[in-house]
Amino acid sequence: MRARLTSSHFVGRVGELAELELASREAAASRPVVVLLGGESGVGKTRLMTEFEQRIADAAVTVLRGEAVEQSDGELPYAPLLGALRPLVRERHPVLDALSSGSRTQLAALLPGLPVDQAPPSARDDPGVQLRLFEALLELLDLLSDSCPLVLILEDMHWADRSTRAFVAFLARSLRQERVMLVLTYRTDELHRRHALRPLLSELERLDRARPIQLAPFDRPELAEALTDILGDAPSERIVERLFARSEGNPLYTEELLAAGLDGRGAAPQSLRDAFLWRIERLSADAQRTARAISVGRALDEEALAEVTGIEHSGLQLALRDAVSEQVLVTTAEGGFAFRHALLREALYDDLLPGERVELHLALARMLEQRGDGSEVERAATMASHYASAGDQPAALRATVRAALAARSVHAYGEVADLAERALELWPRVPDVHESLELDHVGLLRLAASAHSMADDRGRSEVLLGTALEELDPEADPIAYAGVLARLARTQWSLNRGLQAIATAQRALDMLPDDDCEERPLLLAWLSRTRYLRGRFRAALEEGEEALAAATTTGDRYAEVEVLNTLGMSLMSLGQVDEGVARLRRSIDVAREIDDIDGLCYAYSNLADMLNLLGRTQEGLAVGREALINPIRRMGLNQSWLLLTLSELEFDAGDWAAARSHLGPSANELTGVLQIFRLLREAELALGEGDDDRAEACLEQAEPLVGRSSEPQYIGSLGALLAEMRRRRGDLAGARAAVEHALDRIELCTDDVMRIARVTAAGARVEADCAQRAQDLRERKDERDAVARVRIHAQRLRALAQDGGPVERAWSAVGAAELARARGRNDAKLWGKARRAWEALERPYLVAHCHWREAEALVEAGDRSEAAERARSAHEVAQQLGAGWLRDEVAALSDRARLELTGKRASPDGAVAEEAVEDPFGLTPRERQVLALIAEGATNRQIGAALFMAEKTASVHVSRILGKLGVRSRTQAAAVAHRMHLSR
Numbered sequence: 001m002r003a004r005l006t007s008s009h010f011v012g013r014v015g016e017l018a019e020l021e022l023a024s025r026e027a028a029a030s031r032p033v034v035v036l037l038g039g040e041s042g043v044g045k046t047r048l049m050t051e052f053e054q055r056i057a058d059a060a061v062t063v064l065r066g067e068a069v070e071q072s073d074g075e076l077p078y079a080p081l082l083g084a085l086r087p088l089v090r091e092r093h094p095v096l097d098a099l100s101s102g103s104r105t106q107l108a109a110l111l112p113g114l115p116v117d118q119a120p121p122s123a124r125d126d127p128g129v130q131l132r133l134f135e136a137l138l139e140l141l142d143l144l145s146d147s148c149p150l151v152l153i154l155e156d157m158h159w160a161d162r163s164t165r166a167f168v169a170f171l172a173r174s175l176r177q178e179r180v181m182l183v184l185t186y187r188t189d190e191l192h193r194r195h196a197l198r199p200l201l202s203e204l205e206r207l208d209r210a211r212p213i214q215l216a217p218f219d220r221p222e223l224a225e226a227l228t229d230i231l232g233d234a235p236s237e238r239i240v241e242r243l244f245a246r247s248e249g250n251p252l253y254t255e256e257l258l259a260a261g262l263d264g265r266g267a268a269p270q271s272l273r274d275a276f277l278w279r280i281e282r283l284s285a286d287a288q289r290t291a292r293a294i295s296v297g298r299a300l301d302e303e304a305l306a307e308v309t310g311i312e313h314s315g316l317q318l319a320l321r322d323a324v325s326e327q328v329l330v331t332t333a334e335g336g337f338a339f340r341h342a343l344l345r346e347a348l349y350d351d352l353l354p355g356e357r358v359e360l361h362l363a364l365a366r367m368l369e370q371r372g373d374g375s376e377v378e379r380a381a382t383m384a385s386h387y388a389s390a391g392d393q394p395a396a397l398r399a400t401v402r403a404a405l406a407a408r409s410v411h412a413y414g415e416v417a418d419l420a421e422r423a424l425e426l427w428p429r430v431p432d433v434h435e436s437l438e439l440d441h442v443g444l445l446r447l448a449a450s451a452h453s454m455a456d457d458r459g460r461s462e463v464l465l466g467t468a469l470e471e472l473d474p475e476a477d478p479i480a481y482a483g484v485l486a487r488l489a490r491t492q493w494s495l496n497r498g499l500q501a502i503a504t505a506q507r508a509l510d511m512l513p514d515d516d517c518e519e520r521p522l523l524l525a526w527l528s529r530t531r532y533l534r535g536r537f538r539a540a541l542e543e544g545e546e547a548l549a550a551a552t553t554t555g556d557r558y559a560e561v562e563v564l565n566t567l568g569m570s571l572m573s574l575g576q577v578d579e580g581v582a583r584l585r586r587s588i589d590v591a592r593e594i595d596d597i598d599g600l601c602y603a604y605s606n607l608a609d610m611l612n613l614l615g616r617t618q619e620g621l622a623v624g625r626e627a628l629i630n631p632i633r634r635m636g637l638n639q640s641w642l643l644l645t646l647s648e649l650e651f652d653a654g655d656w657a658a659a660r661s662h663l664g665p666s667a668n669e670l671t672g673v674l675q676i677f678r679l680l681r682e683a684e685l686a687l688g689e690g691d692d693d694r695a696e697a698c699l700e701q702a703e704p705l706v707g708r709s710s711e712p713q714y715i716g717s718l719g720a721l722l723a724e725m726r727r728r729r730g731d732l733a734g735a736r737a738a739v740e741h742a743l744d745r746i747e748l749c750t751d752d753v754m755r756i757a758r759v760t761a762a763g764a765r766v767e768a769d770c771a772q773r774a775q776d777l778r779e780r781k782d783e784r785d786a787v788a789r790v791r792i793h794a795q796r797l798r799a800l801a802q803d804g805g806p807v808e809r810a811w812s813a814v815g816a817a818e819l820a821r822a823r824g825r826n827d828a829k830l831w832g833k834a835r836r837a838w839e840a841l842e843r844p845y846l847v848a849h850c851h852w853r854e855a856e857a858l859v860e861a862g863d864r865s866e867a868a869e870r871a872r873s874a875h876e877v878a879q880q881l882g883a884g885w886l887r888d889e890v891a892a893l894s895d896r897a898r899l900e901l902t903g904k905r906a907s908p909d910g911a912v913a914e915e916a917v918e919d920p921f922g923l924t925p926r927e928r929q930v931l932a933l934i935a936e937g938a939t940n941r942q943i944g945a946a947l948f949m950a951e952k953t954a955s956v957h958v959s960r961i962l963g964k965l966g967v968r969s970r971t972q973a974a975a976v977a978h979r980m981h982l983s984r
Contacts, residue, residue, distance in 0.1 A: 223247075289311065304336075482509075486505060533710070533711045568607065659681075679705070689885070716758055719759045736789075767822060794818070
């Protein structure tokens with residue numbers, strides 16, 4: 001009697017199972033986990049997952065499991081997801097009815113049989129549509145995890161298609177408190193240096209929730225344990241040693257060696273492939289024929305097998321029973337048959353004769369074309385692959401175009417790009433093919449270009465669009481030509497060629513008719529939004545009104561939402577606040593009506609942000625919180641955007657604890673502008689708290705990302721924050737460069753006074769520091785240059801205040817105070833004016849900053865009593881906010897000037913109660929003499945020679961002086977001495 005091939009007893013893997021069970025408990029506690037399970041082929045990944053499923057079977061856990069599919073000539077979009085989710089539709093799972101209407105509509109093309117309330121939206125050249133599908137999938141998984149924890153297992157990710165990889169990256173970044181455990185398995189021996197899975201694994205491993213597990217082969221004791229169970233008796237040491245040496249502990253290879261009849265005394269097959277083929281050859285002729293068909297079709301039911309092999313029903317039953325009993329084939333959940341292990345299938349497929357392989361591919365392709373059941377996406381992609389492998393080029397072209405269009409319907413842009421490119425290669429080989437295709441050659445070029453653009457290969461997209469323009473006659477077909485130009489403009493914009501993109505879009509617009517043209521409202525809406533993002537608010541308003549009229553005429557409600565959003569922001573930026581608020585509120589209402597989650601979230605975020613920029617921070621906070629009162633499951637990453645907007649407003653409003661709590665996931669879990677926003681938010685918080693190292697790390701990461709952006713909101717924030725960080729570090733040249741670079745990028749012809757004002761104020765602060773340092777070091781030329789620069793910044797701020805609102809006027813007041821400080825006449829009244837402006841706007845951090853500067857100016861003027869009051873106010877607010885940097889600055893000023901922050905107060909004549917102080921720092925006459933020489937740049941030896949003391953004594957005096965002044969260097973001591981007139 002033949003021994004079993006597989007151990008019935010699960011061997012080893014104690015540590016790996018423990019890690020999986022721990023991960024499942026964490027997921028059940030609303031701490032999502034991503035498990036990355038890697039190992040060589042045949043090492044037992046699938047067996048481990050099966051054992052894990054059995055272990056959690058009694059724990060009320062939902063398990064969904066799907067496998068990626070190897071495609072030689074085409075990719076099947078979302079293959080493992082389809083396998084995992086198809087049972088939900090087949091069983092009519094109640095969670096499907098709980099899905100929102102919009103999500104069911106998004107998922108309908110991916111999951112046939114899913115009931116929908118409305119037809120899916122038409123395909124659009126919009127990168128957001130794939131995101132909406134992903135958010136619908138996230139809602140489905142979230143709902144599934146409501147009733148019990150969910151384990152989603154996606155196997156063989158080394159074969160995963162691009163869209164599956166994109167969804168996995170999205171899901172891993174988007175999980176927050178869902179009770180979800182995501183498990184990805186992959187073959188480590190398949191991952192060559194440029195394998196497409198490697199970047200995804202690297203990205204996922206950086207996540208806090210990631211749990212990498214590497215499955216090693218059996219050691220000798222584990223192999224002996226498995227052999228004992230398989231053979232029914234303990235094997236000899238010689239057999240264990242021989243099998244361990246030949247299999248190197250690989251469980252599958254060990255099983256195949258045993259299946260070949262080896263007991264440790266005979267010669268092993270030359271390779272694992274030989275062992276597999278030897279097992280196949282032991283099957284009956286019909287069973288071998290059936291196995292060959294399945295090696296091509298991967299998983300086939302009896303009806304398909306009968307049609308492809310021509311074996312009659314009873315003979316097919318016997319053949320299948322033979323293959324299953326020999327553990328070559330196994331049954332699938334869908335009632336079909338597949339190989340027990342993918343390596344078995346690969347070995348048999350590679351062994352097929354060329355003609356045999358072509359015949360089977362062709363038979364399967366024709367069968368699929370006749371059978372109309374299942375997912376159109378799955379059927380079309382598989383059919384295209386079979387025809388391509390069979391070498392039937394006309395049929396392959398038709399099927400490939402059909403598959404590309406089907407992939408577009410589920411927003412699988414990577415696969416659309418690959419399939420469209422393959423169709424373009426086939427096109428010249430097939431005469432008169434366009435008569436039987438759904439697309440002409442230009443249409444195919446546009447399809448490929450659009451897919452490449454949304455799959456982040458915009459360079460290839462530009463080339464394809466250029467080819468399409470060469471094939472079109474602008475006189476004969478201006479609408480088609482303008483449509484390609486419009487797509488080219490978007491591509492040029494994404495390549496950071498903004499002026500060229502707008503010129504191309506304008507050319508397209510001039511070619512389009514004014515009425516009943518679908519392209520016109522979309523193009524106008526895009527032009528209006530790009531004008532706004534570049535700070536051209538008046539142009540955005542003009543084109544936006546035209547776009548709104550066109551969208552209303554054509555009934556394009558998605559374009560209407562986008563245009564209303566842009567118009568609202570433009571109006572508010574230009575001072576027409578009530579009109580702008582009304583447009584944004586209308587955008588919110590329309591987005592709700594049509595279930596446009598993207599538009600809804602952006603409108604809420606933009607309304608809150610604009611109110612804050614206008615100084616109405618509390619109103620902005622109310623809007624942001626309104627959006628989160630009844631959170632929408634499909635918000636996904638949009639919720640992160642809303643929370644980051646709230647964080648920004650809470651920082652300005654002085655609730656820094658809430659601001660930090662709303663930062664959300666780390667920047668490494670985000671991409672694109674959302675990652676930029678997250679980095680800038682954390683950098684500003686870190687600077688406020690005094691964590692300069694953390695701020696520097698965030699800004700270093702953000703700088704190259706912002707460098708590729710043309711939006712003033714990011715350029716301005718980065719410039720201001722970089723300038724402040726470098727200023728604090730004493731790198732005034734670097735701070736100046738950050739300001740100049742930011743202003744150079746955003747100031748030219750822009751209406752965005754809000755962002756310019758902030759950067760300009762940062763520049764004024766930097767230049768005032770430069771001027772003070774030059775004064776202290778008596779570098780008159782540098783001093784004059786710095787003062788001139790501050791004057792320019794102050795003049796710009798005054799001009800911005802005339803065009804802006806209360807925030808810009810407050811920054812202008814700061815600029816005036818900084819100019820006085822730069823001139824060596826620090827003016828407490830000017831700082832008081834700036835402070836009152838920020839008090840009216842309820843910006844406590846900036847109020848405290850002005851209090852500090854006001855106290856500093858009062859100390860210099862000799863009014864220490866009032867200075868103490870201002871210092872106490874600044875210190876109190878800094879403590880409340882958690883503003884460590886400002887708190888330390890105020891404390892240092894108070895120490896130097898002997899200001900009492902608590903308890904004792906300075907008397908009007910400048911003396912502290914119960915103590916007479918000769919000068920603000922308690923310096924002795926001798927120390928003042930030493931300080932005067934320090935201010936002149938004298939060394940310890942020169943000080944000793946001038947004052948008739950030993951060099952060592954001079955060094956002791958210098959150390960004491962630095963301590964009393966609260967500074968760290970002789971240069972800082974000299975600066976304080978000059979500014980406080982202590983060196984006279």
